Amino acid sequence: xxxxxxxxxxxxxxxxxxxxxxxxxxxxxxxxxxxxxxxxxxxxxxxxxxxxxxxxxxxxxxxxxxxxxxxxx
Amino acid sequence: xxxxxxxxxxxxxxxxxxxxxxxxxxxxxxxxxxxxxxxxxxxxxxxxxxxxxxxxxxxxxxxxxxxxxxxxxxxxxxxxxxxxxxxxxxxxxxxxxxxxxxxxxxxxxxxxxxxxxxxxxxxxxxxxxxxxxxxxxxxxxxxxxxxxxxxxxxxxxxxxxxxxxxxxxxxxxxxxxxxxxxxxxxxxxxxxxxxxxxxxxxxxxxxxxxxxxxxxxxxxxxxxxxxxxxxxxxxxxxxxxxxxxxxxxxxxxxxxxxxxxxxxxxxxxxxxxxxxxxxxxxxxxxxxxxxxxxxxxxxxxxxxxxxxxxxxxxxxxxxxxxxxxxxxxxxxxxxxxxxxxxxxxxxxxxxxxxxxxxxxxxxxxxxxxxxxxxxxxxxxxxxxxxxxxxxxxxxxxxxxxxxxxxxxxxxxxxxxxxxxxxxxxxxxxxxxxxxxxxxxxxxxxxxxxxxxxxxxxxxxxxxxxxxxxxxxxxxxxxxxxxxxxxxxxxxxxxxxxxxxxxxxxxxxxxxxxxxxx
Numbered sequence: 022x023x024x025x026x027x028x029x030x031x032x033x034x035x036x037x038x039x040x041x042x043x044x045x046x047x048x049x050x051x052x053x054x055x056x057x058x059x060x061x062x063x064x065x066x067x068x069x070x071x072x073x074x075x076x077x078x079x080x081x082x083x084x085x086x087x088x089x090x091x092x093x094x
Numbered sequence: 095x096x097x098x099x100x101x102x103x104x105x106x107x108x109x110x111x112x113x114x115x116x117x118x119x120x121x122x123x124x125x126x127x128x129x130x131x132x133x134x135x136x137x138x139x140x141x142x143x144x145x146x147x148x149x150x151x152x153x154x155x156x157x158x159x160x161x162x163x164x165x166x167x168x169x170x171x172x173x174x175x176x177x178x179x180x181x182x183x184x185x186x187x188x189x190x191x192x193x194x195x196x197x198x199x200x201x202x203x204x205x206x207x208x209x210x211x212x213x214x215x216x217x218x219x220x221x222x223x224x225x226x227x228x229x230x231x232x233x234x235x236x237x238x239x240x241x242x243x244x245x246x247x248x249x250x251x252x253x254x255x256x257x258x259x260x261x262x263x264x265x266x267x268x269x270x271x272x273x274x275x276x277x278x279x280x281x282x283x284x285x286x287x288x289x290x291x292x293x294x295x296x297x298x299x300x301x302x303x304x305x306x307x308x309x310x311x312x313x314x315x316x317x318x319x320x321x322x323x324x325x326x327x328x329x330x331x332x333x334x335x336x337x338x339x340x341x342x343x344x345x346x347x348x349x350x351x352x353x354x355x356x357x358x359x360x361x362x363x364x365x366x367x368x369x370x371x372x373x374x375x376x377x378x379x380x381x382x383x384x385x386x387x388x389x390x391x392x393x394x395x396x397x398x399x400x401x402x403x404x405x406x407x408x409x410x411x412x413x414x415x416x417x418x419x420x421x422x423x424x425x426x427x428x429x430x431x432x433x434x435x436x437x438x439x440x441x442x443x444x445x446x447x448x449x450x451x452x453x454x455x456x457x458x459x460x461x462x463x464x465x466x467x468x469x470x471x472x473x474x475x476x477x478x479x480x481x482x483x484x485x486x487x488x489x490x491x492x493x494x495x496x497x498x499x500x501x502x503x504x505x506x507x508x509x510x511x512x513x514x515x516x517x518x519x520x521x522x523x524x525x526x527x528x529x530x531x532x533x534x535x536x537x538x539x540x541x542x543x544x545x546x547x548x549x550x551x552x553x554x555x556x557x558x559x560x561x562x563x564x565x566x567x568x569x570x571x572x573x574x575x576x577x578x579x580x581x582x583x584x585x586x587x588x589x590x591x592x593x594x595x596x597x598x599x600x601x602x603x604x605x606x607x608x609x610x611x
Contacts, residue, residue: 033213033214033217034209034213036213036217037209037212037213037214038213040213043154043157043158043597043601044157044212046597047157047158047161047162047597048161050161050162050590050593050597051161051164051165054162054165054586054590055165057586058165058168058169058172062169062172062579062582062586063172066176066575066578066579066582067172067173067175067176067579068175068176069175069176069179070175070176070177070179070569070571071175071179071182071183072175078260081183082183082259082260082261082262083448085179085180085183085184085261086261086444086445086448088180088566088570089180089184089261089441089444089566090441090444090445092477092565092566
């Protein structure tokens with residue numbers, strides 16, 4: 022890629038973000054939302070159930086099969 | 095079992111809340127996106143600056159809605175991994191592949207072109223900007239396609255084979271998953287319903303400007319576009335609605351029976367325009383199904399919608415549970431007890447297969463695999479204890495369906511009247527219609543949510559139709575943790591919704607004269 026193109030791309034985004042009005046509020050809202058979702062909810066409240074308990078696909082398959090048989094009891 | 099039900103109920107409630115909240119934003123993005131793109135196309139074609147102003151105003155509202163709604167769907171994926179881990183494992187790559195394509199292709203397409211759409215008005219050519227606007231909307235629509243393909247697979251699991259070695263379903267035919275008739279119809283029905291909502295939103299907000307005696311030219315221009323687009327979309331929605339009824343009748347007959355409150359099947363069945371359910375009616379008693387029934391005056395309409403034949407037999411709830419009626423393919427429908435027996439056999443064969451695999455007994459493995467394959471279509475019935483457990487919440491599905499249909503008919507009449515008046519240049523003088531247009535906005539949201547209730551509550555108790563019920567799909571976690579996150583989400587969603595409504599209202603009040611980015 023030519024440096025001129027990269028510079029134009031950079032100024033395109035730089036000026037775009039600089040001239041935002043309502044967009045600034047929206048970006049703040051988006052960033053707060055993403056922080057809550059990924060840094061709080063995902064980490065503390067939504068661990069992946071199988072990945073957090075088992076290392077291999079075989080042990081996950083065994084567990085799910087046992088669960089499917091247990092629920093059927 | 096009571097604890098499990100409670101866990102299943104809370105997990106369902108959490109998933110439903112997240113999905114319904116997400117669906118507040120998606121339809122407006124899809125619907126408004128097309129309308130603003132049409133306006134910008136008119137600007138590029140005619141050079142009329144008023145179309146540019148209109149396109150920019152609706153684009154700002156599109157941006158607000160997009161920003162608040164973006165990534166809320168990801169929470170559903172968190173819930174799959176935590177609350178529905180058996181399900182997540184069981185569906186394997188079938189769910190993963192469409193969602194991955196959605197994340198990589200469609201999202202990046204949207205993300206690339208949305209910045210050109212908002213930042214590029216003075217930086218790129220008119221035509222390149224227009225292309226970016228259309229590509230942003232196309233990206234959003236393709237995102238919806240992959241999500242709906244994944245959802246359709248749960249309603250009609252096509253193009254896959256269950257592998258007992260891995261206890262997972264594996265995709266054997268990508269094109270069957272993508273182009274399954276259920277997926278295609280679901281995509282068009284859902285996206286076009288979003289176009290209807292977008293049209294109603296534009297007419298409603300434009301009418302607000304007329305009521306306030308502001309921006310009359312802009313408002314009437316917007317209404318002209320939205321009434322034509324909305325009317326065409328509503329008519330196509332009727333056709334895809336017929337498609338939905340047909341696929342439900344073929345593959346989820348219980349859902350169709352519950353939608354119509356039909357306990358006892360009949361040939362040449364009429365479609366109810368409206369009815370009131372008898373709250374005392376259950377599967378076990380002989381009371382009347384309905385306290386009030388007002389059928390659509392077209393004989394055999396339900397039979398025609400479900401089977402393309404006005405004389406076809408539409409099975410009721412009791413027929414589906416008892417079996418014994420003739421299916422469309424000429425076979426006799428199995429009773430619940432027979433399906434349950436075959437489901438339990440399938441589960442036992444899975445257990446036998448795994449034991450044989452561990453013992454290295456190749457012959458026993460092959461026998462178990464053959465038995466599992468023969469009975470796999472009934473696998474999920476092995477987890478159902480009694481016939482009544484197969485009946486979804488009848489009042490919720492019945493009333494949601496009829497509210498959706500009644501509102502759909504109202505929208506057609508609304509677009510027709512509004513369109514005639516706006517093209518005869520009389521709309522600006524009819525204040526009652528302007529007020530009605532504003533109040534029609536929430537009705538469009540109610541119709542969309544009601545449609546999802548029919549689709550999702552109507553397929554109870556299945557996470558995957560007839561293969562995996564909810565009680566087998568759920569993770570073994572504490573009910574308390576699901577309750578906690580339910581209320582956390584409720585708080586987060588409420589705050590976000592209030593924020594969106596606040597920003598949106600402020601921006602609408604500023605009107606198209608405000609130059610924003």
